Amino acid sequence: MPATSFTIGLVQMRMTADPAQNLATAERLVREAARDGATVVCLPELFRSQYFCQTEDHSRFDLAEPVPGPTTEALGAIAKEKGIVVVAPVFEKRAPGVYHNSAAILDADGSIAGLYRKMHIPDDPLYLEKFYFAPGDTGFRAFDTRHARIGALICWDQWFPEGARLTALAGATVLFYPTAIGWHPSEKARHGDAQASAWQTVQRAHAIANGVYVAACNRVGLEVGAGEGIEFWGGSFVADPFGVVIAEASRDREEVLLARCDLGWLEKVRRHWPFFRDRRVDAYGQIAQRWSDR
């Protein structure tokens, strides 16, 4: 029986060029989160490496690994040792030529409670993910764990209300968004604030529209994989079901962000804002169309 309230921990990390070192950092910070009371801990998207999608480089597929594999085994051992749930992003090698941007949900006994494969794949300058990742085929899911029923979505998914809605409809109480998002340095002065505000706003809206907690876990640091690189903007945060930001990390420091989730509050918000009662499910079918000209 999951607890009616629990603490989540978001590990905001700075990545080095060494995947082993990144795993060591992740392990240290996950332990720190557990020590400080977190029972559900999330790492950033593709935390084992720097963000390699700035270029199209076939050799980078060497970074991928299977699930289960080394990352889920290492973090599963900590999950079991500490009795915590871990949302563990993995560059997943599913088969030769079939790679995904995934997140494994590791339960508190170290087992894999489920796997989410990023459904929405971006392709923008310095975010060339369509080269690396096949679109996910897991759909939008919620996973029962010892401490909570949670959902995981990944980065670009943040911008799509459908993903949040479907994960909430599946019963998730927290939507975790492992993330790798930042500024093109030359755009930061002009558009930086508006971009970061939009990023937080669209996710706060998922919390509001769905009466769920939303937890976004980003990386920090400048990584120059091509051109001027990307300055990852940190700002990991947790919004409550009312859309209030109850915890927010810095823009540039590695840190563990803790926030308390209260299912009593979630229940109360949904009673007072009964959106699920009033959804016009009879009139939503066209959402499964690309555009409304057919």
Add this chain to the structure above:
Amino acid sequence: MPATSFTIGLVQMRMTADPAQNLATAERLVREAARDGATVVCLPELFRSQYFCQTEDHSRFDLAEPVPGPTTEALGAIAKEKGIVVVAPVFEKRAPGVYHNSAAILDADGSIAGLYRKMHIPDDPLYLEKFYFAPGDTGFRAFDTRHARIGALICWDQWFPEGARLTALAGATVLFYPTAIGWHPSEKARHGDAQASAWQTVQRAHAIANGVYVAACNRVGLEVGAGEGIEFWGGSFVADPFGVVIAEASRDREEVLLARCDLGWLEKVRRHWPFFRDRRVDAYGQIAQRWSDR
């Protein structure tokens, strides 16, 4: 051929107990908006009356009128005279016992370009709309007018990402939300800021997720229809397709809010944030379900 940029005007109003006086105020302020350059003007939800849904009173159905009817004729005459488009909310009597909370889109020649009937009907203390209004059957639409292709949704629709998405998929460049929302006075100190923030946030997110302008037009003033009444919080605003609030009205004054909409900017934002390209329309079918346990 609609213009590539145009000015919208939101008439933030304070309502009296006299429907004739409210219409006169609306006419005066619509003319003022037109004088100041607006070519698409929106009025607040149910602007002909105070917000009667605070109680369940059969006599209030006397306030309803057909479409076309007195309100669309009066405002249509101004639309034609000024060559502007008007989004005109109407308490619509469709047939005996069939009433809707509607918005008529009046084109610049005074004709009715289309009708939207509120799809999501609330029922909360002092917002007893399920008593008065049958759920809309228009679906979520966009309307071609002389000056722009626009969508209209109404108040409670604001909280549903599906309505915004479907109206955007229909090709709307601006989503107008005539509104009547306010604080329960006794909740204002504790929850007021969070409520108003959530209201604006969820709509800014519609702008971001859909690459559209969003224009919310609310009323102001304390109206005591029951209990302590409702303090309507004004705050009418326009968000651009980046989610930036480009115009915002006061919390307590009657005023005309103007904002410029630029379809070149809309195009640019959608090129840089290509969400419509990446929607997983193959995986959204469950959105047409109430909950995911079946």
